[in-house]
Amino acid sequence: MNIDPVKIIKISAGAVAAAAVGYALGLQYAVSAGIICLLTIQDTRKETLKITLKRLIAFCGVTVLCAAVFGLFGFGLLQLGAVLLLFLIICGTLDMNEAVAMNSVIATHYFASADISPAMMGNELLLLGAGAGIGVLLNIFMPSNTRKIRRIQQETDEKIRRIIGRMAVYIGTEDKSDYTGSCFEETDRLLEALRSEAVKYIGNSFVSEKDYFYKYVGMRMEQCIILMRIFTDIKRLSAVTSYSEPISRFLSKMSGEFSEINDAVGLLEDLDGLFAYYSEETLPESREEFENRALLYHILCDLKNFVALKADFAKNLDENEKNRYWGAKMQKNID
Numbered sequence: 001m002n003i004d005p006v007k008i009i010k011i012s013a014g015a016v017a018a019a020a021v022g023y024a025l026g027l028q029y030a031v032s033a034g035i036i037c038l039l040t041i042q043d044t045r046k047e048t049l050k051i052t053l054k055r056l057i058a059f060c061g062v063t064v065l066c067a068a069v070f071g072l073f074g075f076g077l078l079q080l081g082a083v084l085l086l087f088l089i090i091c092g093t094l095d096m097n098e099a100v101a102m103n104s105v106i107a108t109h110y111f112a113s114a115d116i117s118p119a120m121m122g123n124e125l126l127l128l129g130a131g132a133g134i135g136v137l138l139n140i141f142m143p144s145n146t147r148k149i150r151r152i153q154q155e156t157d158e159k160i161r162r163i164i165g166r167m168a169v170y171i172g173t174e175d176k177s178d179y180t181g182s183c184f185e186e187t188d189r190l191l192e193a194l195r196s197e198a199v200k201y202i203g204n205s206f207v208s209e210k211d212y213f214y215k216y217v218g219m220r221m222e223q224c225i226i227l228m229r230i231f232t233d234i235k236r237l238s239a240v241t242s243y244s245e246p247i248s249r250f251l252s253k254m255s256g257e258f259s260e261i262n263d264a265v266g267l268l269e270d271l272d273g274l275f276a277y278y279s280e281e282t283l284p285e286s287r288e289e290f291e292n293r294a295l296l297y298h299i300l301c302d303l304k305n306f307v308a309l310k311a312d313f314a315k316n317l318d319e320n321e322k323n324r325y326w327g328a329k330m331q332k333n334i335d
Contacts, residue, residue, distance in 0.1 A: 036131025044203025
């Protein structure tokens with residue numbers, strides 16, 4: 001069960017504060033301001049503002065409906081049912097279902113008080129302002145999840161680096177009985193957690209360039225799909241020959257240089273050298289040798305795709321992104 005203690009504390013404190021504001025203003029149904037605050041707080045700033053705007057628009061709609069129906073036909077249960085029915089249809093049509101719960105409560109306030117006067121409308125508007133306003137303020141001052149992203153990112157990259165290091169060993173090992181793909185399960189879990197945090201990071205920012213982490217995790221996910229294919233090919237190698245040694249050395253080097261700030265240009269050059277090396281080798285003489293050489297060539301092609309993904313990622317970063325996300329790490333390497 002995924003529990004966010006910061007969010008729980010924030011919602012609880014916000015609900016109490018909103019209700020307190022409602023009581024301080026002498027509003028009817030003041031405690032409802034706390035419920036409105038509770039419903040307002042979302043995981044990201046953008047989501048909170050978007051939903052708050054929808055609820056404000058829906059508030060105007062439900063108030064007009066109540067004024068029309070209750071004003072013409074009185075305050076009865078059938079009339080309340082008619083208001084809610086029409087309101088639900090309107091919200092569903094306009095994709096504002098997030099506004100249904102809160103504004104249905106507003107409708108019941110008009111009904112329970114048997115009052116649709118401007119003063120009562122002002123009371124409900126102040127309830128909405130107190131609850132939603134405090135909810136929005138709490139989300140504006142939401143702490144950044146950058147530190148959490150960096151922790152997961154570091155753990156994920158270390159897992160991938162170890163996967164590559166194991167490949168360097170097992171591509172030249174005859175007995176692969178203990179070479180399993182269990183490491184990919186943990187890596188997939190970390191990547192999904194990183195993707196989720198990257199989405200929150202974007203939602204809490206109003207700067208377009210802050211999709212860096214989302215692009216980063218997408219690149220790593222694609223790389224892991226390629227690594228899974230390489231793992232399968234290594235498992236299928238039936239014999240260990242000298243032809244696998246250059247790829248093993250390259251994998252060791254790639255594992256050692258695996259880093260967020262590596263632009264992978266040097267690794268691409270090394271791969272070009274490997275392709276040139278293998279193109280000059282003599283042709284296989286047996287079927288088994290042919291099959292193993294074919295698997296090695298397929299591994300080499302996948303490695304090039306793997307490295308190219310990182311090279312393209314680095315190439316497509318602008319200077320602002322490099323300075324923001326790579327600057328400190330690059331300076332640390334220089335020092």
